Amino acid sequence: MTSESAWARTPIQPQSVDAPLSRSAVFLTLTLSGHPDAAARARSVLGDLGGLVRAVGFRDLGAHLSCVAAIGSEVWDAVTGLPRPVQLHPFPAVVGPAHTAPSTPGDLFFHIRAERDDFCFELERLILDKLGNAVQVADETVGFRYFDSRDLLGFVDGTENPTGSGMREWALVADGDPDHAGGSYVVVQKYLHDLAAWNALSTETQEKIIGRTKADNVELDDLPRKSHKDLATIVDDDGVEHDILRDNMPFGRPGAGEFGTYFIGYSKDVWVTERMISAMFLGDPPGSYDRILDVSHAVTGATFFAPSNDVLESFGD
Known part of the structure; x- marks a missing residue:
């Protein structure tokens, strides 16, 4: 995508998928209940999401509260009434030689970010209160920034993220699906770590698994087996x-x-994220799976589409 892409040539307003990494976040996955008005209630709340964000966020603009809402394939038609994004489908489970990436339920997803925990908490509370018995909580995870953007394994995370205009270039749908320009495919997975097993490894072994030095985050090349970094690079x-x-x-x-x-x-092409996950769990070459999975177990997996802010606001009309 370039400056001449569909979303850039029109006044389409994407959701805040490219908001900067925050101190706090809530990842909320919901399923629609059997209530007869569940889809209509979800549509109404999605249409009013901007108002809910403003109702909380005005109290401290420096908290930079934001929320991205996304919809799963199984409820897309009922909730939106719009044509389906061309690449939207359920998360495909990946069964590898040693580890599995499961596919788990998810109809609605909310990614809430702020510099203050209480702002994330309050917005989540309002969203769930508005949805009421239309939904059930499938997963609720509260995240936090850890030191200098490290994961709990002790390594800096997100180093290879695109920056500047590249953030939107790779994250937002454009000419490939003009009906959904400004939207983004969202893939989520929740990983649980065996820190005792990880910390029992030497720093040198950990670095070979990750593909970077632990202290200063420098890339390691010419390793005998593809590292996590290498398997997450899609060409x-x-x-x-x-x-x-x-x-x-x-x-x-x-x-x-x-x-x-x-x-x-977030991606403009969901196949990129799916190929990344497949490489981790199946290996490249096959069998040489990502060794981080020996201590990091995937317990959820779901795919959603986050439409543009314009589409969300149209639900409230």
Whole structure:
């Protein structure tokens, strides 16, 4: 996508998929209930989402509250009444030689970000209150920034994210599906870490698995087996490298022994994220899976489409 893309040539307003990494976040996955008005209620709340964000966010503009809302394929027709995005489909489970990326339920998804925990909390509370018995919570994960943007494994996360105009270039749908220009495919996975097993490894072994040095985040090359970094780099048959926009965040409850990373990838082409996940779990070459999976277990997997802000606002008309 360039400055001449469909979303750039028109006054289409995307959602805030390219908001900067925040101190706090809530990742909320919901399923529609059997209530007869569930789809209509969801549509109404999505149409009023901007008002809810403003109702909370005006109290401290420096908190930079934002929210991206996305819709799953199974309820797209009922909730939106719009043509389906061309690449929207359920998350495809990946069964590898040693580990599995499961596909789990999800009809609506909200990615809430702010510099203050209480703003995330309050917006989530209002959204759930408005949705009421139209939904059930499938997963609720509260993330936080950890030191200098590190994950709980101790490595800097998100280093290869596109920057500047590249953030929208790789994250927003354009000419390939003009009916949904300004939208973005959203893939989420929740990973739980075995920190005891990870910390039992030497720093040198950890660095070979990740593909970067731990202290200063420098890339490692010419490793005997593809690292996490290498497997997450997608190059097509023409030699073109494709990016996605990640906004991963650590989460955890030490008292419950829970430590993890919430993966979220925004992309204009969902196949890029899917190929990345397949490479991790199946291996490239086949069998040489991502060794980070030996200590990091995927427990959810879902795909959504985040339409443009213009589309969301039209639901309230």
